[in-house]
Each structure stands twice: as C-alpha cells, then as structure tokens.
Amino acid sequence: MKQLILAATAGILFAGAAFADGHRNPAPEGAQAYIISPADGATVSNPVTIVFGLAGMGIAPAGTEMDNTGHHHLLINTDPSTLDLDSGLPATDQIVHFGGGQTQVTKELPAGTHTLQMLLGDWSHVPHDPPVMSEVVTITVN
Numbered sequence: 001m002k003q004l005i006l007a008a009t010a011g012i013l014f015a016g017a018a019f020a021d022g023h024r025n026p027a028p029e030g031a032q033a034y035i036i037s038p039a040d041g042a043t044v045s046n047p048v049t050i051v052f053g054l055a056g057m058g059i060a061p062a063g064t065e066m067d068n069t070g071h072h073h074l075l076i077n078t079d080p081s082t083l084d085l086d087s088g089l090p091a092t093d094q095i096v097h098f099g100g101g102q103t104q105v106t107k108e109l110p111a112g113t114h115t116l117q118m119l120l121g122d123w124s125h126v127p128h129d130p131p132v133m134s135e136v137v138t139i140t141v142n
Helices: 002-020
Strands: 032-037 048-055 069-076 095-097 104-107 112-121 137-141
Touching (some): 032 112, 048 069
Antiparallel strands (some): 048 104, 069 095, 112 137
C-alpha cells in the first residue's frame, strides 16, 4: 500500500511538471507589461525602486491558475531570446520572480549601466503565448 501511495504521488508531481513544461497559456490580444519607473535613460542611485505595470491582464500569485492572469519577472541584463519560453523561468539574480503578485521592488544594483525588462509568467512561471513583455529600459546606477 505504501508503494502504491508513493507511486501515485510521484505520478501527480511528474504530471504537473510535464504540464508546465512545453505548455504555454494564451495571452489576450493587446496585453502589455511595462516599467513605470525608472524611465529609460535615467541615472539613479541605490537603492533603485522599480515599479512595473500590466495592461489587458490581471495579476495573480504564482500557483493561482486563472485565465488572463500572471505575475511579473524582472529580467536584469538578460536577453529574453536566450530563455526557454516553453518552460518555467528559473529564479536567478538576473531573473527575479514576483510570485506574490508584487508590482514593485527596491533593489541594490551594482554601479554601471543595466537593462531592465518585465516578462509575465503564468501560474507556473511559464511565459504566455505570445510573451507579455515590456520594452527594455536602460538605466545607469551611480
């Protein structure tokens, strides 16, 4: 009996991972992520407050499966063309997850020039199809 329960549990976990891998939820037409501040070309000091927005969709925490919703991921110095958009986004120093539905962050960034871009992920951190992503914002931290 114990082996049956373990096998069933493993099957459920692997099925969930398989569903998230390679499955992208549709994005509504016209959905748009954007960075409210800082402005493109801004020179800022630490700590940097980054405020992000979303139009045409709603925000829902990670793990909440609802149509036309997602949560933000901040790409720092990361080209989205280097990411596997068919899988859940990894959490790294350059791909910051906001699975709680947050719409801003205050963060220390090294001095220098940085690119910032928002990428919306669905309930399982997988980008929508087509991806809902902001324009790139370039800032200088002094």
